Amino acid sequence: MKLTGAQALIKSLEMEQVEVMFGLPGGAILPVYDPLIDSSIRHILVRHEQGAGHMASGYAHATGRPGVAMVTSGPAATNIVTPLCDAYMDSIPVVVITGQVAYSVIGTDAFQEADTVGITMPVTKHNWLISDAQDIPRVVREAFHVATTGRPGPVLIDLPKDVANAPMEWYWPEKVDMPGYKPNVKGHPRQIKDAAKLINEARRPVIYAGGGIMLANASNELRALAELTGLPAVTTLMGRGALPDEHPLCLGMPGMHGNFTAVTAMQKADLLITLGARFDDRVTGKVSTFAPDAKVIHVDIDPAELGKVRLADVPIVGDLRTVIDEMIKALKSERSKQDPPDLAPWLATIHDWQERYPLKYRQEEGGPLKPQFVIESLRDNTPDDCILVSGVGQHQMWASQLWKFKLPNTWVNSGGLGTMGYAVPAAVGAKVGRPDRMVWAIDGDGCFQMTAQELVTAASERIPVKIAILNNAYLGMVRQWQELFYEERYSEVYLSPDLPDYVKWAEAMGCVGMRVDTADDVVATIEKANEIDDRPVVIDFRTDWREKVYPMVAAGSSNDDIILGPEFGEGGR
Amino acid sequence: MTLAASPHHILTVTVENKPGVLSRVAGLFSRRAFNIVSLAVSPTDDERFSRMTIVVDAESAPLEQVVKQLNKLIPVIKITEVPPAEGVERELMLVIVKAAAETRGQVTELTAIFEAKIVDVGYDAMTIMVVGEPEKLDAFSDLVKPFGIVELQRTGRIALPKLARESTRLRSVKTARA
Structure with missing residues (x-):
């Protein structure tokens, strides 16, 4: 069967079971947009290419399947670099297709030409420039394989316009043949046995669970491991929901803005069972003083993570689901030979911390609206399987701290790159992937202004996402740092609560816009928003600009020097 | 100390003979802040592959990280370390x-x-x-x-x-x- 390169591309995407893609056409990608008309694939027309990338990422977060975005060459390709980098840092499977100027004119600085493959090399797991239409099915097959296996990540296919127009003979490769790409999924049995032995000897063990749990679909296994011996677990910013927050062994989020118990349990641990996490600087604080007494078991599918920041006593390369399963078996056999130490004193210490140092804030009657109060109200008035999306900054930290995640893949945020403006497009992508779920985004006023135009996309495509703006009229996290570390010298952080008028803006974009100034109106407004299912909703919550995120470990400090905040009296401890 | 005498590791890396591979390897070194002392690229007896001899400054990065990161590049087929005394x-x-x-x-x-x-x-x-x-x-x-x-x-x-x-x-x- 003879096809054009463009037809072959669309057909290849169909073969990969792509149901939806996010994109925006332009000159170089024009040939591919023609056969798209006749395809079963739903295309969502974005307003900015960055939106397409984050939507693909939100889709992947919520569904576990690769998100697909397609844009044209040059400026469109450079606009999608941020989402690629974002997905790369958080290991999210995203496939981006970019148009390119004709192969015959590459290198001549043609109109809308950019070295897309060169630019995106450091922010993709791999990328391809196609020079022959005959390669298209093979490359698409390889691209999806690379994006979704091993440590997942974004990939990019750059398709020159003349290649898209060239004829090819259709085929579909049965299997992928990539000699340089063979992820190791099965953990080494001896290492697993050594790990079990360490766990069985530990007196103060802590499971350090990261986003890898979600990527490996291993939350059931994690729970089984924790429950087998009563191991307490922290869930990182990317790992929130890996173990339900209401589970008695779940300690919540560690790190710079983690709760006291999660941070301190890691500091005092004698064993860290690290599962799909990477000792990010936001978790460890000053590395040389991080968990000084802990031995480390580190399981990751990416061998390069082992020993990158912290040397592991037992490094294990493998798929978390398989490895944890094997670990449970090995642990059972270990326990049949030797009784483990009693963990009750350790768990009692942890419970004592939890009681003495909870997350605290005060919503005063008639006082300014506290952002934490909004988040807790939202948490308590949404279904258990609601997908929560956030931008980056104070609102993100409060959301991650206070939400009670009950299921994996219900938390969508930008962890590694910290991309402001992530929330709106990611929420749209999540809702497209899971139309059966309620999708709420908690956003900051600064973040919202970066990508709000994608609500036009949502309104026109009838994608009913709900956005809660915690409008404190500031770039709040930067303001917090200037207050604490720059002697309250505020530099370029004030945004104004009224400019823009978020309600009018929402309405102009085809959404329902509402405003809340007082605590009394919060729940009723949320309930009203929950009932709207035919268009997006934006609520402008006017929150207290003075509020800061606590606890906090100052950048570069040891986690031992955690600051609890003003609610805990003088100096916060 | 001259370059030749400074502590270094020698890696011989077999890579796919495809456009852009050198750029991927060089890009990885710069992004991860590994220093290259010298780099030689040549064809091998099999035209599908090329061989890179990369001399890495041993002080800029632990060898294990360099090798692991290189291995993640898809066109990299095989990496052999030649300790200076054994090569x-x-x-x-x-x-x-x-x-x-x-x-x-x-x-x-x-x-x-x-x-x-x-x-x-x-x-x-x-x-x-x-x-x-x-x-x-x-x-x-x-x-x-x-x-x-x-x-x-x-x-x-x-x-x-x-x-x-x-x-x-x-x-x-x-x-x-x-």
């Missing part, structure tokens, strides 16, 4: 040395001592080719420096592991001779 390293240098009539004799003499070769002669300069271990090249360039170096180019080293001496076949040969 045969060679490098080639072309150097134009000032050699007017009165000093030409001394330069020629040095060339002979180093078993180097004069590959071009001009009115008051000569181009000399030196092949050998990187330390030998360092020594030669130090010695001709006083005469005046006009231009100098080195290929960067290539390396292969030393062969095992304990082969049973070779042992039997030795015994037979003895």
